[in-house]
Amino acid sequence: MFFGSPPEVKGTAFLAITHKGKPADQWLYLPELQRVRQITSTARTQSFVGTDLTYHDLDILTEMTSWTEDDAASSLRADETVDEVACHVVELAPKRDDITYKKIVLWLGKSDLVPRRLEFFGDEAEPTKRITQRDIRKVGPIPVAYQTKVETPASGSSTDVVVVETQFNQKLDDDAFTQRALEQGPQ
Amino acid sequence: MILARGGALGVALALLLTASGHAATIPVPGTTARVEASGYVDGLAVAEIGGPRQRPQALAELSLLGKITQNLRTQLTLRGRAGGPFEGGHPGVMNLVHEFQNRSPSLEVNEAWAELRLGNAQVRAGIQKFAWGKLDGTPPTDVLTPRDLHDPLVRDIEESKIGIPAVQLTYYLPPVAALDLSELRASLVYIPIAVPARLALVQERWFPPSIASSNLAFTEREAEEIFRGVDFTGPVRVPVNLRTLNARAPKQLDAGGIAGRLGGTVLQMDWSVSHYTGPETGPNADLDVSVRCRTCPTAFPAGRLPAHVRSFLRQEHDIIHMTGADASRPFGGATVRAEVAVFQDRPYLRISRDLIARALEPDVLVRYAGRLLGGQRARVPLQPLFPDRDSVEWGIGADYLIEGFLPLVQVNQVIFTDDGPDQLLSNPETRILGSVRKRFLQDTLELEVRGVYAIERGAWFVYPRVAYRAGDHWRLRLGYLAVGGPLTSMIGQFHANDEFVLEGRYSF
Numbered sequence: 001m002f003f004g005s006p007p008e009v010k011g012t013a014f015l016a017i018t019h020k021g022k023p024a025d026q027w028l029y030l031p032e033l034q035r036v037r038q039i040t041s042t043a044r045t046q047s048f049v050g051t052d053l054t055y056h057d058l059d060i061l062t063e064m065t066s067w068t069e070d071d072a073a074s075s076l077r078a079d080e081t082v083d084e085v086a087c088h089v090v091e092l093a094p095k096r097d098d099i100t101y102k103k104i105v106l107w108l109g110k111s112d113l114v115p116r117r118l119e120f121f122g123d124e125a126e127p128t129k130r131i132t133q134r135d136i137r138k139v140g141p142i143p144v145a146y147q148t149k150v151e152t153p154a155s156g157s158s159t160d161v162v163v164v165e166t167q168f169n170q171k172l173d174d175d176a177f178t179q180r181a182l183e184q185g186p187q
Numbered sequence: 188m189i190l191a192r193g194g195a196l197g198v199a200l201a202l203l204l205t206a207s208g209h210a211a212t213i214p215v216p217g218t219t220a221r222v223e224a225s226g227y228v229d230g231l232a233v234a235e236i237g238g239p240r241q242r243p244q245a246l247a248e249l250s251l252l253g254k255i256t257q258n259l260r261t262q263l264t265l266r267g268r269a270g271g272p273f274e275g276g277h278p279g280v281m282n283l284v285h286e287f288q289n290r291s292p293s294l295e296v297n298e299a300w301a302e303l304r305l306g307n308a309q310v311r312a313g314i315q316k317f318a319w320g321k322l323d324g325t326p327p328t329d330v331l332t333p334r335d336l337h338d339p340l341v342r343d344i345e346e347s348k349i350g351i352p353a354v355q356l357t358y359y360l361p362p363v364a365a366l367d368l369s370e371l372r373a374s375l376v377y378i379p380i381a382v383p384a385r386l387a388l389v390q391e392r393w394f395p396p397s398i399a400s401s402n403l404a405f406t407e408r409e410a411e412e413i414f415r416g417v418d419f420t421g422p423v424r425v426p427v428n429l430r431t432l433n434a435r436a437p438k439q440l441d442a443g444g445i446a447g448r449l450g451g452t453v454l455q456m457d458w459s460v461s462h463y464t465g466p467e468t469g470p471n472a473d474l475d476v477s478v479r480c481r482t483c484p485t486a487f488p489a490g491r492l493p494a495h496v497r498s499f500l501r502q503e504h505d506i507i508h509m510t511g512a513d514a515s516r517p518f519g520g521a522t523v524r525a526e527v528a529v530f531q532d533r534p535y536l537r538i539s540r541d542l543i544a545r546a547l548e549p550d551v552l553v554r555y556a557g558r559l560l561g562g563q564r565a566r567v568p569l570q571p572l573f574p575d576r577d578s579v580e581w582g583i584g585a586d587y588l589i590e591g592f593l594p595l596v597q598v599n600q601v602i603f604t605d606d607g608p609d610q611l612l613s614n615p616e617t618r619i620l621g622s623v624r625k626r627f628l629q630d631t632l633e634l635e636v637r638g639v640y641a642i643e644r645g646a647w648f649v650y651p652r653v654a655y656r657a658g659d660h661w662r663l664r665l666g667y668l669a670v671g672g673p674l675t676s677m678i679g680q681f682h683a684n685d686e687f688v689l690e691g692r693y694s695f
Contacts, residue, residue, distance in 0.1 A: 006659030007694035010225055025455070034318035034345050038457065042520030042588040050630035157629055179370050179452070180359055187257060 002186040009049050013182040016058060020066050023098045024059045029182035036179045041098070052150040052159040056100060057120070057129065064104075071096055072104070082107045082116040083134060101128065112136065112143045126153055139166045223252045227694040231271070231341075238684035239392040241338070244271030248297070258305065264298035264350070272337040274390040283314075283352070286383040286472065286502040287431040298350045307359040314350040317376070319448065319461060320526050321513040323597055324620050324639070327528035327580035328461050328511035331376065331446055333384040333468035339393055340648060340668060340681075341688050351382040360451075371451040378444040381436035381466030381504055389429050389500075397611055397680040398474075398500060398539050398572070402426045410492065413547050414556075420490035425478070432475070432499040436466065442504070456516035463509040471534045474542065474572045475499040478555070479564040487560050494559065496567075505575055507533045520587055524597075527581040534573035535603075536611045538675050542569045570608065577605040584620065593624045611677050613643035631656045639678065646672025646679030652688070664690040 001014040011031030018024040026039040044055040077089040087107040094101060103121040108114065114136050119127035129152055133145035148161040175181060213222045229246040246268045253261035269292035276291035300313030320326020325344060334347045353376055360371035387393040403425040405413065410423040436442055444465015450458060480487070480494035511528035545551060546567050558565035584597025597620040601612055622637035638649035652666025666688040672679020 007225065007227070008656055008659065008662060010694070032343060032345060034316070035321070036457075038455070038515065038517050038522060040517040040520050040522050040588070043522075043593075046588065046591070047626070047630055052629075155629075175359070179457075180372065185252075187254070 003049065004186075011185070012049060013185065014048075015177060015179065015182050016055075016062065017177065018059065018063045020063070021071065021096075024063065026055055026059070027179055027182060029179075036182050045100070052129065052152045052157055057150075060099065060101070060104075060120075061118075061131075067092070072099070077105075079110070080107060082132075085116055086110045087116055088113075109136070114143045114145065128152070128154070140168060142168055218255075220253065220255045223254070224249065225252075225695060226250050227692050229690065229692045231688065231690045233341075233392075234687040234689075235392070236685035236687075238681070238686075239390070239394075241272050241392040241686070242270045245269045246271075250298075259301065259303050261301045262298050264296075266295040266297045268293050268295070272387060272391045272393060274388065281385075283349070283380070283382045284435045285433040286386050286470075287388055287433050287500075288385055289388055296350070307361075309357045309359075311355045311357075312353075314352050315355065316345075316348045316350050317353075317355075318345065319459075319513075320511075321457070321515045321524045322526045322582045322584055322599070323524075323595060323622070324599070326513065327526055327582060327599075328463075328509065328513055330463055330468055330507070330509050330528070331378070331444075331465075333382055335385040336470065337385060337387050337391065337393060340650065340670070341666070349382060349385065351378055352380060353378045367453055369452050370457075372449070374446075374448045376444075376446040376448075378446070378465055380438070381442050381444075382468070383436070383466070383502060383504075384468060384470055386431075386470055386472070388431055392684060393681065395536070395680055396674060396683075397536070399429060403496065403543065413552065414492075415549075417487070418490050419492070423492045425492070425494050425496055427496040427498055429498045429500065431472075432501040434502040434504075436504045441506075442466065444506075454516075456514050458512070458514040460512045461510070463507075465506060467505045467507045467534055469534070470536065471503045471505055471573050472500050473503045474539065474569050475501050476546075476567040476569055477564050478559055478567055479562075480559055481562050483560045484562050497564075500572075503534070503573060505532060505534050505573075507531065507575075509533075518585075521585045522587075523583070523585045525581075525583040527579065530576075530578045530580065532575040533578060534571075535576050535578070536677070537570070537572055537574065537608060538611055539572060541609060542572065545570060574607055574610075576603050576607050576610070578603050591625055595620075595622045597621070611675065611680075613641075613676075616644070616677075617642045641672065641676060641678055644672060644676035644679060646676035646682075648678055648681075660693050660695060662690075662692045662694070664688070664692075666690075 003009045003012040013029040015027045016024045023041065027036050028039055029036045039055055046054060048055055048058060072092040072094040075091045077091055080087055080089050087109055090106045090108060092104040101120045102123060105119045106115050107117040109116055114133065116133055118131040120129040122128045129150065132149045135146040136143050137146055144163065144166050146163045149158055151158040211224045215221060226249040232243040233241040235241065248264060248266050250264045255261060273289055273291040276289040278292050279290040281288055281290055281293050281295040296314060298314055298316065300311050300315045302309060302311040317331040318329065319331060320328040332348045332351060335349055355374060355376045357372055357374045360373060362369040389399060405423045407419045407422050410419045411417060444463060446463040446465065448459055448461040476496060476498045478494050478496045480492060482493055486493050508531040509528050513526035515522060515524040546569055551568060555565035555567055579602045582597055582599035584595060586593055586595040599618045599620060600615050602615040619640045622635065624633060624635045626633045633654045636651040638647060640647040648668065648670040650666055650668045652664055654662060654664045656662050668688060669685050670678060670681045672682055674680050
């Protein structure tokens with residue numbers, strides 16, 4: 001992931017290599033240091049370049065689709081509607097030590113299984129973080145959320161992610177996912 | 188000359204104005220090439236608590252990244268600067284060969300390179316900067332690129348680097364799965380000319396007081412011990428006129444440098460080994476001193492020494508050898524970084540008063556006293572101000588995030604491994620570097636305290652500062668730099684230079 005703007009973070013680049021069943025390896029290239037730095041397990045609780053997401057959240061969101069009952073116990077709750085979309089509601093109770101949330105609830109659209117809402121819980125009854133996805137469009141056969149809102153209810157802050165353009169199957173070289181690529185910047 | 192100066196002023200001002208625009212990606216008509224423009228305008232003001240003054244400074248940087256084809260990129264980075272530490276400066280373009288440059292407003296070509304990627308090979312040629320090493324502060328192996336030291340403690344280290352002409356060939360090697368080796372890369376660098384660091388001039392705030400001396404003062408008794416058999420009529424005061432003098436580096440093929448680096452990742456550890464043989468990129472100069480006493484033929488027999496010293500701090504050039512290694516690895520929640528560099532023939536600063544004391548000893552004095560007392564200008568034979576020494580510089584540090592605070596502790600040490608004179612650095616010189624950072628308000632507000640304590644010399648500095656990001660473009664910083672320690676220490680010599688620092692930056 002390369003940051004083109006805002007100017008304060010321009011040139012910053014982020015690389016995560018996820019592994020099934022264990023935390024991702026994450027690196028950050030910081031232009032002010034001109035160096036790539038590994039992100040440690042404790043640093044993953046930090047905000048990802050000022051957004052409401054942490055590095056840990058990014059790891060979970062990327063890896064969650066491959067979770068099994070070994071990673072988190074799952075249970076199906078009563079169906080609900082989110083933004084007029086009928087959803088299955090799935091509750092996950094992570095089992096792994098590296099996943100800091102106690103509970104994760106997903107609202108999956110019945111027709112496309114795209115998450116319309118995700119809530120991450122700590123020890124409190126209120127969610128620590130809430131992610132809402134809207135404007136689902138199909139890019140080829142793949143449904144993509146073009147608008148995502150990440151909220152932190154405790155602080156009242158939120159981050160909006162707006163997708164402008166999506167392309168799949170671009171035949172990216174494996175070298176695009178290396179520290180070298182972070183230093184070189186986007187093509 | 189006037190035209191050239193006027194032109195430089197115009198370019199610097201144009202750069203300042205251009206840089207205040209917005210970032211843009213400009214397609215090149217008729218091609219797939221495009222140019223991305225970015226940069227910043229930065230204003231810095233210092234409220235001095237003591238020491239020499241420093242005027243407000245404006246700094247602008249304009250960076251143009253050209254993406255010509257999938258495999259060819261170019262980069263041009265221009266910097267304009269006005270005001271700041273310079274005293275009595277003239278408009279002009281910063282050159283790559285002089286250690287002492289007094290330019291304000293100034294223009295600098297900080298980077299101008301082209302890079303060609305061919306499969307796993309990459310060639311970059313032109314004026315470029317290197318970032319070697321992994322430690323915080325100044326990594327010991329990061330010796331290829333000189334720095335602008337007109338404002339050495341406040342300015343960010345990477346931003347103070349001066350681009351050097353070089354050709355860099357990098358080859359990315361395939362992973363070795365059996366050894367869990369990945370991200371392997373080998374780099375070779377050729378540096379055709381020596382580019383020195385840029386040092387503060389005598390009148391500037393950050394000129395080292397350990398070198399500066401406004402006069403030499405001796406009591407009557409001290410003077411009589413130096414000139415035995417003479418009955419002085421009172422204390423002796425010898426005014427010293429210290430100036431700086433540039434001396435261009437030699438242009439021969441062997442005046443340049445070569446470097447190599449091999450790095451990669453193994454078992455989650457990023458590592459590299461490196462070697463550099465080339466021009467010293469840190470401070471390096473010599474004192475050229477002469478003394479004259481026109482009326483000494485009559486005054487000296489009468490017990491007076493109305494002499495004047497003229498002293499030049501002259502740019503010097505030395506070839507150094509550095510062999511080093513660095514590594515970093517996460518251990519649990521901490522990141523540990525370590526680095527070592529073995530130097531041969533590296534110039535290190537001595538205390539100038541030690542050189543003067545040696546020059547006043549009888550066996551040296553006898554070599555120039557005849558001309559001095561005869562009323563002629565006499566060159567004073569001084570030992571080198573920056574003698575070449577063999578040394579090991581190493582350090583180890585770790586950071587760990589606790590409740591949103593990111594503390595860093597690092598130990599650095601310089602050990603001289605040969606026999607030599609006393610330096611401004613002690614032997615060993617052990618420094619503890621510490622910093623703590625914490626961000627608030629969704630990363631818009633950052634508090635940071637960083638400091639260094641040199642154990643043997645008892646010298647230190649601490650620099651707390653707060654940074655606020657206003658919107659997507661503005662960053663404001665307010666800090667206070669406090670420096671302490673004895674004059675005979677690298678850091679402590681600036682103990683009079685405490686200051687408030689206010690910086691505003693508009694990035695685009």
